[in-house]
Amino acid sequence: MNLRRLLAIAYKETLQIWRDPRSLAIALLMPLMQMGLLGYGVSLDIKRVPLCVYDQENSQLSRGVVNRFTSSDWFREVAVLQTDRDLRAAMDHGTCLGALVIPVNFSRTLYMTGQDSLQVVFDATDSNTTNIATGYAQGIVAQLDADLAANWRGAHGETARSIGTVDLSSRVWFNEGLDSRNFIVPGVVAIILSLVGSQLTSLTVAREWERGTMEQLISTPVTGLELMFGKLTPYFVIGLLDAVFCLGAAAFWFHVPFRGSLFTLVLTTALFALVVLGIGYLLSVRIHNQLGASQIALMLTMLPTTMLSGYTFPLDQMPEAVRVISWFVPARYYVTILRSVFLKGSSLLDMAVPVIALLVYAAVIIRAAARAFRKSLD
Amino acid sequence: MNGVPPAVQARGLTKRFGEFIAVDALDLEIAKGEVVGFIGPNGAGKSTTIRMLCGLLRPSAGTAIVAGYDIVREPETVRAHIGYMSQKFSLYGDLTVAENLRFFGGLYRVPRAELKERMAFAVTMAGLTGREDALVRTLAGGWKQRLALGCAILHRPPVLFLDEPTSGVEPEARRRFWDLIHSLAADGVTILVSTHYMDEAEYCNRIALIAAGHLIAIGSPGELKRRDLGGALVELESPQPGAALAALHGAPGVVEAAIFGDRLHVLLAPGTDAAALAPLLAAHGLTATPPKPIIPSLEDVFVRLVSRKPAPEAA
Helix, strand or coil: CCHHHHHHHHHHHHHHHHHCHHHHHHHHHHHHHHHHHHHHHCCCCCCCEEEEEEECCCCHHHHHHHHHHHCCCCEEEEEECCCHHHHHHHHHHCCCCEEEEECCCHHHHHHHHCCCCCEEEECCCCHHHHHHHHHHHHHHHHHHHHHHHHHHHHHCCCCHHHHCCCCCCCCCCCCCCCCHHHHHHHHHHHHHHHHHHHHHHHHHHHHHHHHCHHHHHHCCCCCHHHHHHHHHHHHHHHHHHHHHHHHHHHHHHCCCCCCCCHHHHHHHHHHHHHHHHHHHHHHHHHCCCHHHHHHHHHHHHHHHHHHHCCCCCCHHHCCHHHHHHHCCCHHHHHHHHHHHHHHHCCCCCCCHHHHHHHHHHHHHHHHHHHHHCCCCCC | CCCCCCCEEEEEEEEEECCEEEEEEEEEEECCCCEEEEECCCCCCHHHHHHHHCCCCCCCEEEEEECCEECCCCHHHHHHCEEEECCCCCCCCCCEHHHHHHHHHHHCCCCHHHHHHHHHHHHHHHCCCCCCCCEHHHCCHHHHHHHHHHHHCCCCCCEEEEECCCCCCCHHHHHHHHHHHHHHHHCCCEEEEEECCHHHHCCCCEEEEEECCEEEEEECHHHHHHCCCCCCEEEEECCCHHHHHHHHCCCCCEEEEEEECCEEEEEECCCCCHHHHHHHHHHCCCCCCCCEECCCCHHHHHHHHHHHCCCCCCC
């Protein structure tokens, strides 16, 4: 391999990227757009669920219950209803996702029978949101129950302590606020690298075939390795710059806690960049057509990175078969690494399995890409 | 040839694409410093032969020695010693003149100390002085072709392969291009250039005629024209050339008839009187100018040689 030839190709490729608006847009604008969209738009938390309040009793106790709901982070009051018909209309119009209905004899029933009879109605067209909101509501009601019971016992001269209730206090580690943004934003880097890395490189060799410049190129003494590394160098640099931008945005703009080492992050990012660049290049060499190569690159990198890397959809909730498939998705390892480095501050040693998996992938794909190129028109 | 090994020596060079035989056992020898024209209709195997000689296609059989290296065993060494211009323009349109030159200079590892001077030479040769920073896609055809030639000779290759370098270029630019070819040949560069312009063939030291994958004749333009066509060649004009051609084909005393522009060239069997043609045509209700004897052109020779070959099997 000759450095002069490699650099000649890298320089030529850089000029071409610089003069191609489409490539520039993918390289520069895509990260900005994706980071904005995914950083702000995607949140798996359900907060401030719009709630209608239909308090038929309007007593001190019932207002206390309403307050427990609306003062929490999970629900916000959007309307106060007066009739059953209002309730129906509010749900139909989508004014609220849920309604808290307190029956007219709520307090009396509670004191006489010891049973409360709250009703929370949810619009279950989005069953996932409903499930989560139901969970929140049950939590609030359970707390209400416990407080009422303690009051009752207090009023009857018993202390809560003497009964020995269990005080369950759960603590969440690493992502203390259970903020899904902390979970998602680091993963965005994997998406952007997949997109930029494989899309841009999938065009690079195919374009030479389409424009006929390949015939001239292979009539020179350039070797396949020089061509590959020469062409990949500028894209590798762009990929790393994009990654630095995204990681910086994650840490400083979205305030995702960064607890690991920068070195670990850069090293693993470079490994993942090699994997996606290699996939793009391999396709570009195999498919002498820009459109075909870029479409297949999209299917082979973006789709699995979005669906099967655990980036948004937790892998441990997937069926066994799908989980097995995910072992073959390189992004899976990179997303795991990103989260561990950011939130747990893991070292390379802690993440030996995903790091080695990425290494193996990078080696296999780059080797395949290097062998795929034939300096021949046959 | 004075003990100097030939610059190109092909032996039984064959290329098959599936059932189709594009080039069939071609033998060719080109001496150092020769300009050899490769003439033949489209699909005759010119490009395929050139691509094999450049190491871009692997021969199905046979081999060739180019600039002293075997194209099958040492294709990389061959590539370092040749310059190639493909049929389709294949420089980078989104790079400037200077950037294209520097790129190929880098690929051929032209010594840095010499690169500047050689780039300047190529720019001057292409007539692009002052337009070094123009994007190549903005250049007209003739300039593009000369720049492509400039890129192909940056590393001073001893052997040049030019595949229809002048196709689609206006006549004035074609003539300038041939001047460049001759000045390169004067410096000792061996050049194999394919073309389908018969007039360009006259500029070559020797011509290789190729049809249906076979080399059917090779020699200087003069030699080929002096070849015994086996009879006298006459030319006549007819207002109905198609009908006249049909009438003449297979007529007694007519060996071969072909249309050249608005004229008919008729090769007569020895001893046939040209005056016999007028009554022959009149019998078909056709008129024609009186036949006059002409000196055969390369095209006549080509038509004759191709027709003498047994018809190739359909591809």
